[in-house]
Amino acid sequence: NAGVMQNPRHLVRRRGQEARLRCSPMKGHSHVYWYRQLPEEGLKFMVYLQKENIIDESGMPKERFSAEFPKEGPSILRIQQVVRGDSAAYFCASSPQGQEAFFGQGTRLTVV
Amino acid sequence: QQQVKQSPQSLIVQKGGISIINCAYENTAFDYFPWYQQFPGKGPALLIAIRPDVSEKKEGRFTISFNKSAKQFSLHIMDSQPGDSATYFCAASMSPTSGTYKYIFGTGTRLKVLA
Numbered sequence: 001n002a003g004v005m006q007n008p009r010h011l012v013r014r015r016g017q018e019a020r021l022r023c024s025p026m027k028g029h030s031h032v033y034w035y036r037q038l039p040e041e042g043l044k045f046m047v048y049l050q051k052e053n054i055i056d057e058s059g060m061p062k063e064r065f066s067a068e069f070p071k072e073g074p075s076i077l078r079i080q081q082v083v084r085g086d087s088a089a090y091f092c093a094s095s096p097q098g099q100e101a102f103f104g105q106g107t108r109l110t111v112v
Numbered sequence: 113q114q115q116v117k118q119s120p121q122s123l124i125v126q127k128g129g130i131s132i133i134n135c136a137y138e139n140t141a142f143d144y145f146p147w148y149q150q151f152p153g154k155g156p157a158l159l160i161a162i163r164p165d166v167s168e169k170k171e172g173r174f175t176i177s178f179n180k181s182a183k184q185f186s187l188h189i190m191d192s193q194p195g196d197s198a199t200y201f202c203a204a205s206m207s208p209t210s211g212t213y214k215y216i217f218g219t220g221t222r223l224k225v226l227a
Contacts, residue, residue: 004155006155031213042219043156045214048213056214091156100146103148103155103156103157104155105154105155
């Protein structure tokens with residue numbers, strides 16, 4: 001049973017470009033979470049999704065950030081018009097029922 | 113109220129010693145407390161988790177102690193090994209009365225086990 005798959009592992013974007021991060025949950029998991037980790041800091045919750053629904057987006061910045069988890073395919077975290085402050089590691093986690101979460105290896109976004 | 117306070121920030125332990133990391137919370141609605149281990153460049157890996165109806169849970173060399181009245185929980189790593197050198201995060205979440213299981217993470221403890 002493969003773990004949570006995130007791609008790309010590393011992403012470099014110039015300021016103003018769009019970043020698109022993908023997450024395929026573990027088989028049988030219908031709950032997906034996105035967290036952001038700044039260097040030398042803990043993980044901060046961004047958004048919680050179930051298939052086709054955003055359940056909690058209280059941690060998402062109001063502008064430029066969006067997330068989706070379509071009926072088919074991976075969950076996508078999209079960052080428009082990236083700025084240097086968006087540079088961070090973005091982790092996806094999946095869960096079978098909601099509470100026990102398994103994390104992927106992350107996407108390390110660098111904005112230059 | 114949503115914070116989870118973790119200490120110490122860093123910890124150095126001799127091989128074979130006991131590593132102890134502490135976390136404290138305020139919100140009594142939290143009902144699930146996992147610990148994660150993270151190596152540099154990797155994602156957090158679930159180590160062990162506990163619920164408030166249990167005071168202690170042990171898995172191999174890892175033990176969680178939970179004090180509900182003090183709103184504190186701790187991770188004990190027995191017989192610490194150099195391979196345990198990593199950053200450890202505690203977290204807390206609550207049943208979704210508000211519709212979410214999101215985790216509130218502590219700030220992490222960087223553990224170094226000396227050979």
